[in-house]
Amino acid sequence: MTEKTLLIVVSKILIPLILLFALYVQFHGDFGPGGGFQAGVIFAVAFILYALIFGIRTARKVIPSAVTRTMLALGVLIYGGTGVATMLMGGEYLDYNVLADTVKGGQHIGIFIVEFGVGLTVSSAMITIFYTFSGHVNAELPFRKGDKP
Amino acid sequence: MSDPASFSDPWLILLVVVPLLAAPVCVLLRSAGGAWSTATAVSWAVVGIAIKLLITVLDQGQVYYRIGGWDAPWGIEYVLDPVGAVVVVIVAVIGALTMPYAKNSVEKEIRHDRIYLFYAMMLLCLSGLLGITVTGDAFNLFVFLEISSLSSYVLISLGSDRRALTAAFRYLIMGTLGATFYIIGVGLMYQKTGTLNMADLRTIMPAVIDTHTVHAALAFLTVGISLKLALFPLHLWLPNAYTFAPSVVTAFLAATATKVSAYVLLRTIYTIFGEIDLFADFPLKPVLIVMAVAAMFLASLSAIWQQNIKRMMAYSSVAQIGYIVLGFALASEAGLAGGIVHMVNHALMKGTAFFAIGAMVFATGSMTLRDLQGIGRRMPWVTAAFVIAGLGLIGVPLTPGFISKWQLVTAVLELELWPLAALILLSSLLAVIYVWRVFEVAYLRPAPLGHHKPAEVPLSMSMPLWILALATIYAGANATFTLNLAHEAAQQLMGGL
Numbered sequence: 001m002t003e004k005t006l007l008i009v010v011s012k013i014l015i016p017l018i019l020l021f022a023l024y025v026q027f028h029g030d031f032g033p034g035g036g037f038q039a040g041v042i043f044a045v046a047f048i049l050y051a052l053i054f055g056i057r058t059a060r061k062v063i064p065s066a067v068t069r070t071m072l073a074l075g076v077l078i079y080g081g082t083g084v085a086t087m088l089m090g091g092e093y094l095d096y097n098v099l100a101d102t103v104k105g106g107q108h109i110g111i112f113i114v115e116f117g118v119g120l121t122v123s124s125a126m127i128t129i130f131y132t133f134s135g136h137v138n139a140e141l142p143f144r145k146g147d148k149p
Numbered sequence: 150m151s152d153p154a155s156f157s158d159p160w161l162i163l164l165v166v167v168p169l170l171a172a173p174v175c176v177l178l179r180s181a182g183g184a185w186s187t188a189t190a191v192s193w194a195v196v197g198i199a200i201k202l203l204i205t206v207l208d209q210g211q212v213y214y215r216i217g218g219w220d221a222p223w224g225i226e227y228v229l230d231p232v233g234a235v236v237v238v239i240v241a242v243i244g245a246l247t248m249p250y251a252k253n254s255v256e257k258e259i260r261h262d263r264i265y266l267f268y269a270m271m272l273l274c275l276s277g278l279l280g281i282t283v284t285g286d287a288f289n290l291f292v293f294l295e296i297s298s299l300s301s302y303v304l305i306s307l308g309s310d311r312r313a314l315t316a317a318f319r320y321l322i323m324g325t326l327g328a329t330f331y332i333i334g335v336g337l338m339y340q341k342t343g344t345l346n347m348a349d350l351r352t353i354m355p356a357v358i359d360t361h362t363v364h365a366a367l368a369f370l371t372v373g374i375s376l377k378l379a380l381f382p383l384h385l386w387l388p389n390a391y392t393f394a395p396s397v398v399t400a401f402l403a404a405t406a407t408k409v410s411a412y413v414l415l416r417t418i419y420t421i422f423g424e425i426d427l428f429a430d431f432p433l434k435p436v437l438i439v440m441a442v443a444a445m446f447l448a449s450l451s452a453i454w455q456q457n458i459k460r461m462m463a464y465s466s467v468a469q470i471g472y473i474v475l476g477f478a479l480a481s482e483a484g485l486a487g488g489i490v491h492m493v494n495h496a497l498m499k500g501t502a503f504f505a506i507g508a509m510v511f512a513t514g515s516m517t518l519r520d521l522q523g524i525g526r527r528m529p530w531v532t533a534a535f536v537i538a539g540l541g542l543i544g545v546p547l548t549p550g551f552i553s554k555w556q557l558v559t560a561v562l563e564l565e566l567w568p569l570a571a572l573i574l575l576s577s578l579l580a581v582i583y584v585w586r587v588f589e590v591a592y593l594r595p596a597p598l599g600h601h602k603p604a605e606v607p608l609s610m611s612m613p614l615w616i617l618a619l620a621t622i623y624a625g626a627n628a629t630f631t632l633n634l635a636h637e638a639a640q641q642l643m644g645g646l
Binding site: 069070072073074076077080081083084087091092093094095096097 | 157159162166169170172173174176177214215216217218
């Protein structure tokens with residue numbers, strides 16, 4: 001246990017910072033470099049670090065694979081749903097202009113929501129891949145050793 | 150492109166978006182029954198949209214949609230022409246017949262807790278295939294190509310045999326190579342033209358065609374698409390993938406995926422490079438014809454030696470793709486019409502054949518010819534449907550296969566390529582041999598001991614099978630509609646849009 005103390009302390013300091021940075025990249029993506037994809041990866045990295053230090057079992061308690069799977073699907077729905085919403089509001093698919101009174105405002109809201117969907121899906125996809133490769137695969141995930149259809 | 154805004158038809162985007170969004174809904178539902186109901190309802194809604202689009206296209210010639218309100222060529226544009234509309238209807242109808250068929254078949258072949266994921270993947274694959282067909286943007290096509298490919302790798306790997314994993318992995322490697330080659334080709338074209346819109350590429354292409362960059366692009370595109378199309382000798386992934394995939398998946402993919410790839414080839418040759426006479430300026434014609442003829446013969450020969458009925462039909466698919474590509478490569482209106490009509494007919498015939506095989510596998514649990522002895526007496530209706538498809542594959546008169554081969558032979562004779570006409574007829578004889586082998590096993594051999602009882606399949610499986618079989622019969626008996634459509638489409642492609 002003693003040799004892990006350093007790792008635990010350092011990662012405890014690092015993880016919140018990485019998460020914060022992920023949020024910054026996510027929500028600043030419409031003004032500067034960044035966006036949902038990068039933010040999603042950074043967010044997942046923070047969690048993967050947590051899992052490496054505190055063990056996969058603890059990590060699974062924090063974010064069960066049922067949650068990641070829901071997030072995976074929700075992200076896609078948020079993205080696609082935004083497109084459907086713009087169609088219902090009289091625009092074309094993913095035409096953000098109709099989302100607000102001004103074109104600028106509409107584009108801003110549109111990209112904000114869509115990128116949030118991307119972030120959600122990417123981070124949960126990264127975590128799912130990590131879970132899958134880490135071997136402790138949930139019974140519902142494909143490719144488990146020795147299973148029968 | 151006449152004023153895209155006035156033509157923006159929302160159904161065109163809904164065709165892709167509805168199944169795309171239904172897939173995550175299936176994942177959220179997390180129940181086999183819920184996912185199945187969603188997938189079935191959505192797939193039939195897609196058929197409605199597809200037929201509506203076909204009617205609009207036949208009326209107006211073309212339908213457009215601009216995504217995000219951005220005009221082409223800056224934004225992504227969706228375009229649907231008559232050929233595309235036909236492919237869309239085929240994919241949608243096969244998809245809609247697959248879903249009810251899948252219910253029982255999948256319960257037997259796939260682990261229960263994965264079934265909802267199976268339906269999510271089917272919807273993604275459907276959406277990807279439809280997206281490839283409707284998009285007018287070369288890069289967007291790549292995205293949909295990946296959506297449909299990735300989901301089909303997963304679908305194939307769900308097969309109950311462990312070898313399904315290797316088959317899926319092999320397909321993954323080959324499919325990724327194909328997609329990568331395609332995107333390299335698109336990238337090279339983009340470097341020369343600065344555009345990704347197909348119609349725009351078409352207008353700019355003549356100015357840059359004499360560069361090595363574009364020549365390389367053409368080579369990459371042809372090889373990449375041929376890999377996805379399983380054109381001989383790039384077909385090696387196909388037999389195993391079709392054999393070990395769950396029966397429903399084989400039926401769906403065999404009837405749709407290769408047809409959509411054939412359509413991509415058509416789009417590349419006649420839209421992107423439409424202003425250039427590729428067949429006169431490049432050795433594309435002899436290459437494609439030699440590959441097509443090799444596919445017709447060697448794949449049919451391989452089919453003859455197979456002991457596994459699914460693998461036999463898979464090799465037969467490779468051979469039939471040869472006929473389709475041969476039609477395209479003739480570069481005449483009649484040849485093109487032959488290729489297009491065979492695309493439709495082959496989808497119907499192979500859909501029927503694999504649905505029938507799926508029913509046999511469902512009832513007997515085996516797909517080797519030895520275990521299927523006497524199946525004609527145990528499952529008369531299912532075997533009869535298979536025989537209809539088999540006769541079509543041979544090209545017996547009054548079957549759709551006859552129509553397309555007749556059209557192809559006419560086209561070949563028009564160009565006075567006598568040896569080629571003889572080769573088409575000779576290769577049909579090979580089909581006689583492998584279809585006869587199944588016929589003999591099914592009707593003339595006694596059933597193995599203890600397996601004399603008639604075997605039943607549920608109505609949810611026999612209904613889609615027979616709908617498709619009847620469609621096959623109809624397409625053979627009354628080919629006016631399909632032939633006219635193919636001729637009209639060919640005329641449009643040859644004459645330039």
